[in-house]
Amino acid sequence: MKNCLTIAGSDCSGGAGIQADLKTFSALGTFGMSVVSAVVAENTSRVISIQDIDVKILEDQIDAVFEDIEVAAVKVGMLPGIESMRAVAAKLREYRPPVIVMDPVMVATGGGNLMNPEALGTLKKELIPVVTLLTPNIPEVEIIAGTGIRTQEDMKAAAVEIHRMGAQNVLIKGGHLEGEAYDLLYDGVNFYSFSAERIDTKNTHGTGCTLSSAITANLAKGMDMPSAVAEAKRYLTEAIRHGLAIGKGHGPTNHFHEFYRMN
Ligand SMILES: Nc1ncnc2c1ncn2[C@@H]1O[C@H](COP(=O)(O)OP(=O)(O)OP(=O)(O)O)[C@@H](O)[C@H]1O
Numbered sequence: 001m002k003n004c005l006t007i008a009g010s011d012c013s014g015g016a017g018i019q020a021d022l023k024t025f026s027a028l029g030t031f032g033m034s035v036v037s038a039v040v041a042e043n044t045s046r047v048i049s050i051q052d053i054d055v056k057i058l059e060d061q062i063d064a065v066f067e068d069i070e071v072a073a074v075k076v077g078m079l080p081g082i083e084s085m086r087a088v089a090a091k092l093r094e095y096r097p098p099v100i101v102m103d104p105v106m107v108a109t110g111g112g113n114l115m116n117p118e119a120l121g122t123l124k125k126e127l128i129p130v131v132t133l134l135t136p137n138i139p140e141v142e143i144i145a146g147t148g149i150r151t152q153e154d155m156k157a158a159a160v161e162i163h164r165m166g167a168q169n170v171l172i173k174g175g176h177l178e179g180e181a182y183d184l185l186y187d188g189v190n191f192y193s194f195s196a197e198r199i200d201t202k203n204t205h206g207t208g209c210t211l212s213s214a215i216t217a218n219l220a221k222g223m224d225m226p227s228a229v230a231e232a233k234r235y236l237t238e239a240i241r242h243g244l245a246i247g248k249g250h251g252p253t254n255h256f257h258e259f260y261r262m263n
């Protein structure tokens, strides 16, 4: 079995963050481990408050995993500010895991800032250059690349720009655009399109976390990048289709739908 590590925030309501990542890692047959970067008091409707984890114990958690266990792939999710970004970037440079997938989480589905906007420069300078794959949504692309995104051509241009910043691969998620659920992968040479039907639901809490951790698990299992993304998207689409009407706001994705188990 391959071992996957998520470095991310805790969502006490279980739909996003490390909780979504660990459920996905398990559902896809990998062994999941987690380093907590922040504790977020949130639910399907709102973010109440956030406590950043002290940098020392953030670093110690990463050391605890890497000094003892072989890590096939790392997923990085919410990093709340400059200090946590610097610490994680330094540890990733030190331990050099074979795969690093980063979801540059900025805002929760139900609203609420999860990243200090002042950390944008650190994200660009220290983290983007070390990642195997960056998986921004449209608003995150607009902030990172500094351009408005309305069309698939805009997505292509922004993917090239983010690749230039140092990300080996870029997957721009089109969930925030209208029409089909269209995502675009760029590996520095080729573009790959991934389309799925848009499911009419408000239960989309944790979709981004689920997709990036599914890609991480698939890469850990040895798939190439386009296959890992295609399979993860298939998993996610079914997890949304069977999404759970839990809570009063955006319910979570469902990791135990029959479709995926049977396939
Ligand atoms: N209603 C939907 N039906 C099908 N696929 C969807 C739907 N909404 C989003 N997706 C897909 O879910 C993935 C996540 O996309 P999105 O752009 O919503 O990311 P995100 O904003 O980072 O997610 P999160 O809500 O977790 O923050 C993408 O593959 C996107 O195409």
Ligand SMILES: Cc1ncc(CO)c(N)n1
Pocket: 008, 009, 010, 011, 016, 017, 018, 040, 042, 077, 078, 105, 107, 108, 109, 114, 205, 206, 208, 209
């Ligand atoms: C902890 C955490 N990470 C990521 C997201 C993105 O939806 C969230 N809502 N909460």
